[in-house]
């Protein structure tokens with residue numbers, strides 16, 4: 001990994017977020033003439049041989065990276081993770097059905113609010129009373145009888161709270177993996193549906209990845225609009241209508257880059273180390289702190305607050321001047337947040353640590 005252009009910064013944005021430098025260079029180099037077509041990838045037909053090959057390779061790489069077993073469909077949609085918060089209940093539940101939601105942050109709260117429009121959505125556990133600083137112990141979850149599915153958010157991007165295990169469900173398990181997918185290996189066979197907006201660990205905004213167990217494709221009510229059914233995408237190779245070709249192209253390059261890094265086993269080691277360094281530095285300091293319980297701290301989104309919040313603006317201005325951008329925490333929680341997705345190099349974390357140490361020295 002190299003950051004050669006002096007104008008490039010280390011970008012800690014929560015999303016859209018950093019893309020691998022090598023990928024950006026490849027995009028630039030082949031922008032005017034993609035694959036000898038004499039056109040950019042944005043100008044070719046999505047049904048042409050070259051793009052179909054890209055789509056095939058991209059799906060194959062998703063399957064290989066995640067070791068997806070037989071019996072699952074891999075879909076490429078639009079509408080972001082937010083549309084999936086609607087499509088999940090639309091495709092899996094009928095009006096009278098009960099569905100279960102675990103609420104560990106703002107994204108899972110949004111998901112349950114959406115499900116409530118279609119069926120009876122029960123919040124079976126919530127950490128709202130703890131300001132979303134922990135995950136309620138699964139032994140305490142009050143599960144519904146006959147829930148059509150159980151939904152949870154493995155990584156809550158805003159507070160930086162992550163499940164480091166897969167909960168037992170007994171019913172189809174549905175996960176919003178927007179900010180954790182491809183950060184480490186996962187056992188796909190435990191899931192009914194996984195969805196993720198691309199703009200964190202996959203590629204640019206505009207593309208949404210959905211992985212769905214094939215038997216669940218049959219549950220959608222017949223009167224559901226065609227584009228709201230996962231089945232439509234499964235039956236058409238995700239080409240029900242014109243797909244977001246440029247975003248898909250970049251996602252394909254990002255996944256090829258991830259393969260070159262050694263896949264998910266290799267990236268997981270790096271991710272755990274990157275996050276660990278930051279949490280260690282925050283924990284030994286009384287100048288910075290992280291409120292999240294240690295066993296549920298996110299590898300991808302490291303939130304921290306300054307003991308003296310009147311220094312926040314100064315921290316942000318000086319870090320930005322040092323080439324470390326987008327460290328401001330989400331408006332709902334304040335403080336700082338460093339999003340350190342796969343494409344954020346370890347050198348960026350090291351630079352942030354050096355800056356934080358220096359800033360503490362100068363301002364305590």
Ligand SMILES: *Cc1c(COP(=O)(O)O)cnc(C)c1O
Pocket residue numbers: 015079080081082083107153155156157176177178179197198
């Ligand atoms: C970013 C994010 C979303 C929202 O994604 P969109 O693609 O903007 O709809 C939803 N859930 C989680 C966990 C996220 O991190």
